[in-house]
Amino acid sequence: MSLAITPLTPHIGARLTGIDAGRPITPAEVAAVEAGMDRHAVLVLPGQAITDGQQLAFTRNFGLLEEGANSTVRNAELRLAPTFADVSNLDRDGTMLARDNRRRMASLGNRLWHSDASFRAVPARYSILSGRIVTTEGGNTEFADMRAAYDTLDARTKAEVETLVCEHSLIYSRQQLGFSEFLPDERVSMRPVLQRLVRTHPVTGHKSLFLSAHIGAIVGWPRPEAMAFIRDLIEHATQPKFVYVHRWTQHDLVIWDNRTTMHRVRRFDDLNIVRDMRRTTTRSDGPTVAQEAA
Known part of the structure; x- marks a missing residue:
């Protein structure tokens, strides 16, 4: 089967067929995926019944792996290898997490609009999510196009955001939901990092907003003013016309x-229905502040 890419919305998302992620892919196929990502920001590859090992091998085609994504889970509690983000509702024994389970409560932050690993000095490049067991009622993943969000700002706001730098931390996003059960060492590892509010794609040169629920401050601004402004920008960026809704x-x-995107998962009955999703992630090229300065 030849490779084919079919757009899913005018702005964001496309369906990619003709690649088997369970086998080694060629340099030409890697280049085709990257070109599709540069154009569409989200690619859906249907029918990929892969193992963890195959997912890792596929992911490594697109850069260095991010490890330790399960930031609020102790190693002894991990269900998957540290190279995976376990975004399921299962514990290491395959039992559904209780309502008051600490990992479950922390993972509710995934229902907020965010960008993966924006709370790390070197944020994420690609996220690759495999739907091993999916839900048919709820649990959709929504993606917002941060390029279109930037392009449609008025000239005054574009000028205002151009040089702003934000603080990102997992603590900020979890505190929005009332989760504050961070251990002392977690508070150290989750210290805020700085990211530009406007970033430039290294290949296309297209500017986009770098928004996330992990933002808790704008450098040099009073915090209430900063958070009100970020809220306005997120409302602008997540208008339905900029969003692709993926039904798994x-x-x-x-x-x-x-x-170039933000995303969130939608609510589902995670206390009674199993959802097993496994994410691998590659790292970006470096801190956004340093990239824009260069």
Whole structure:
């Protein structure tokens, strides 16, 4: 089967067929995926019944792996290898997490609009999410196009955001939901990092907003003013016309570019329905502040 890319919305998202993520892919196929990502920001590869090892091998085609994504889970509690973000509702024994389970409460932050690993000095490039067991009622993943969000700002706001730098931390996003059960060492590891509010794609040169629920401050601004402004920008960026809604089918493999998107998962009955999703992530090229300065 030849490779084919079919757009899913005018702004963001496309369906990619003709690649088997379970086998080694060629340099030409890697280049085709990257070109598709540069254009569409989100690619959906249906029918990819892959193992963890195959997902890792596929992900490594697109850069260095991010490890330790399960930031609020102790190693002894991990269900998957540290190279995976476990975004399921299962514990290491395959039992659904209780309502008051600490990992479950922390993971509710995934229901907020965010960019993966924006709370790290070197944020994420691609996220690759495999739908091993999916839900048919709820649990959709929504993606917002941060390029279109930037392009449609008025001239005054574009000038205002151009040089702003924000503080990002997992603590900020979790505190929005009332989760504050961070251990002392977690508070150290989750110290805020600085990211530009406007970033430039290294290949296309397209500017986009770098927004996330992980933002808790704008450097040099009073915090209430900063958070009100970020809220306004997120409302602008997540208008339905900028959003692709992915309704999962089993063995979908979805790739998105965190440099040009935000995303969130929608609510589902996670206390009674199993959802097993496994994410691998590659790292971006470096801190956004340093990149823009260069």
